[in-house]
Each structure stands twice: as C-alpha cells, then as structure tokens.
Amino acid sequence: MRRLPIIARLGLALGLWAGPGTASQAAEPPLVLEATIPLEDVGGRIDHMAVDPARRRLMVAELGNGSVDVVDLAGAKRFHRINDLEEPQGLAYVPGPDLVVVASAGDGTVRFFRGDDYAPAGVVALGDDADNVRVDPGTGQVIVGYGSGGLAVIDSATRAVARTIPLPVHPEGFQLEPGSPRVFVNLPDARRIAVVDRTGGRLLATWPLKGLGANFPMAIDVESRTIASVFRSPPRLVLIDMESGATKASAETCGDADDVFFDTKRQRIYVSCGEGMVDVRRRDGSAIARVPTSPGARTALFIPELDRLVVAARAGLFGDTAKLLLYRPAP
Structure with a gap:
C-alpha cells in the first residue's frame, strides 16, 4: 500500500482531535493529556x-x-x-x-x-x-x-x-x-x-423529554440559567432552561455518556463517554472537538479549582491496569 508523506500522515493524526473547524484549530486540542496515573490492583x-x-x-x-x-x-x-x-x-x-x-x-x-x-x-x-x-x-x-x-x-x-x-x-x-x-x-x-x-x-x-431516554449525567450553569442533561438513548446533549424546562438546544453526542461539566472559564461543556472520548462543546452546545480517551472510560471529574479534567479508565480484559487520565484544558 502506498504510504502518505510524513507531513500528510501528521495532519491526519492531528485530525483525530478535530471537530468542525479549521486546520489551525486541529493543531491544538482543547484538552491536553498531562499525566497518566496508574490504579494498581483495581x-x-x-x-x-x-x-x-x-x-x-x-x-x-x-x-x-x-x-x-x-x-x-x-x-x-x-x-x-x-x-x-x-x-x-x-x-x-x-x-x-x-x-x-x-x-x-x-x-x-x-x-x-x-x-x-x-x-x-x-x-x-x-x-x-x-x-x-x-x-x-x-x-x-x-x-x-x-x-x-x-x-x-x-x-x-x-x-x-x-x-x-x-x-x-x-x-x-x-x-x-x-x-x-x-x-x-x-x-x-x-x-x-x-x-x-x-x-x-x-x-x-x-x-x-419526549423521544429521549437514559439521562444519567447532569450539570448546571447558573450564569446562563441552563441545565445540561445527557441522554444515552439516543446519545444527545440537551440544554434546558432552568426556569421553564424548555429545550434551548439539542445536539448528538458520544455514546455511553456518564458525566458532563460546564467549564465557565472557557465557556465550554465537556461530555465524558464510555465510547472512549470527551465531547468538547461550546456553551451553546455547538461542537468544538472530540478528544480520544480510552474505551470504556466514561467516569470523569472537572476540577475548576485545579483547572483539570480527570477521566477514569477501568482495567482492560488483557491485563491493562486501571488508570486516571489527567487533562489540562487549553488554551
């Protein structure tokens, strides 16, 4: 099979981070993996x-x-x-x-x-x-x-x-x-x-919420008076008005969502999914990027005091150790 030039291959690799946007946006992921912390005997x-x-x-x-x-x-x-x-x-x-x-x-x-x-x-x-x-x-x-x-x-x-x-x-x-x-x-x-x-x-x-099921994770943004509820069936992020319960926005998201957070500093939303990614979106629900994590790693915690997102990955079937993936939001 003919191999692509190294610059083209690098561009494809960077494209794994990219959602809708320009090539310059693809060059810097919105979440940067800073550390991997093993959880032995878990x-x-x-x-x-x-x-x-x-x-x-x-x-x-x-x-x-x-x-x-x-x-x-x-x-x-x-x-x-x-x-x-x-x-x-x-x-x-x-x-x-x-x-x-x-x-x-x-x-x-x-x-x-x-x-x-x-x-x-x-x-x-x-x-x-x-x-x-x-x-x-x-x-x-x-x-x-x-x-x-x-x-x-x-x-x-x-x-x-x-x-x-x-x-x-x-x-x-x-x-x-x-x-x-x-x-x-x-x-x-x-x-x-x-x-x-x-x-x-x-x-x-x-x-x-008609036509939607399995709403497990939830977050609220007091400033915009918005609730974010994420459904697994089908996979959707729904933004809801805190006073009326009316839907403000709805968008397809990654599968097997377990946690969602508002990053008020950057006006973002993070949806962590067992599909093996974090769906990063703007405050209005529009897409920024999907950042790969690890298959089955759906539990997460955003820590505003430390400005970090932690994703937990369970032990794999073939001897992979459970671990924590520590991400730094960027920019």
Whole structure:
C-alpha cells in the first residue's frame, strides 16, 4: 500500500482531535493529556470521583473493587485506600468538617471518613442503592440519591438524616442550584427531569423529554440559567432552561455518556463517554472537538479549582491496569 508523506500522515493524526473547524484549530486540542496515573490492583467498574482541593487529593469510587482510592494529584500516585466497602458509587468531600462521604449501592449506607487520615467518622443507613452525592457548600448538608425513589438530606455535623424527599423513581445525576433550595434531578426510568424543593421536602415539577431516554449525567450553569442533561438513548446533549424546562438546544453526542461539566472559564461543556472520548462543546452546545480517551472510560471529574479534567479508565480484559487520565484544558 502506498504510504502518505510524513507531513500528510501528521495532519491526519492531528485530525483525530478535530471537530468542525479549521486546520489551525486541529493543531491544538482543547484538552491536553498531562499525566497518566496508574490504579494498581483495581478491577471492575469505576464510578464517581470527588476532590479535596486544598490537599490536591482525588477520591475514586472503585465499585467493582469494593474500595475507594485516594490519589495524590501532585505526586501522581495513590496515597491511601479505603477497603471493605459494598459497591461504592457516590463520593463527596465536605470542606468545613473535613469529611469524605462514600455512598454504597450494595448495603445502602452513607459512610463518613475523616479527611486527614480517612478514619471512620460515622455511618447512615439508607437501606438501598445509595448513589449520587452532592454537598451544599453553605450549610454542609449532604444530599444523596437512593432507593426506588428518594433524596436524603444528611446533616454532616451530626451524621443524621434531616429529611427525605420522595421521588417517583430512582434518581441519577442531580445538581443543587446555588443560593436556592431547588434541586434538579435526572429520572431516567421516568424519562423526565424533576425539580425538588429540598428545604420543604417536596416535588415542585417534572419535565418530560419526549423521544429521549437514559439521562444519567447532569450539570448546571447558573450564569446562563441552563441545565445540561445527557441522554444515552439516543446519545444527545440537551440544554434546558432552568426556569421553564424548555429545550434551548439539542445536539448528538458520544455514546455511553456518564458525566458532563460546564467549564465557565472557557465557556465550554465537556461530555465524558464510555465510547472512549470527551465531547468538547461550546456553551451553546455547538461542537468544538472530540478528544480520544480510552474505551470504556466514561467516569470523569472537572476540577475548576485545579483547572483539570480527570477521566477514569477501568482495567482492560488483557491485563491493562486501571488508570486516571489527567487533562489540562487549553488554551
């Protein structure tokens, strides 16, 4: 087979980064791989992540391994491991009381660990499928999705449930509106997004999205009053008005999406997909590029305090070690 000249081959390689745009745009990817951090002895599915920005430590929920790894980002290595967990899924860090929160699907518990030495600091039993975790930075309350349909509001100081909020089906990705009691919740089994008042403990509204299913990841952009919800069936990024529930934009995205983030500094959106890429888009949903990651690497975390995007890649079938891919957004 005739080989292309080296300059032409280089151009094709750079083109792997490119979405719609010019050749000059293709020359600089919007995400630059800065480091690869191995996760030794980790098998099975990797779920959510959280960060302790002051210590520059990343927590990784290793659902299939029954563990949470604490990774030193500055040293690019594992710092500590929390073992003997039952399918850990959700993670959060609470700065005030300096606590790591782990929600586990297997036993339905929410466990608290001290942020300095990761010693156990309390447990709350929710009963079934404890999943996504969010923290109210103002109150330190921890909000956890769980069971066949509910949010639990937990006081991080007392490690006790303050209230529960019933939902029609199990909640997946959800976000708290800053400075407001509203919570926006993906309900994949109902093909809807719910709006919840977590102070009053009641459901305010549900917004149907016809023809779309499996909406797992969600992000919000307060400045533009926009919710980003990503669907797997079919793969679409949908931008929704926070007040009315009206669709502002909809675009095809990569398959098997598991996380989505707004990068407000660059007016971008990052969609992380198990198809093996991050779909990088402008704030209005228009395409910038699709950056290759690793097949099956769908869990991600964007860390504004460190200006980095982390993508977790599970161990491969042929002996590949699980790893974290650390990306620097550019420019």
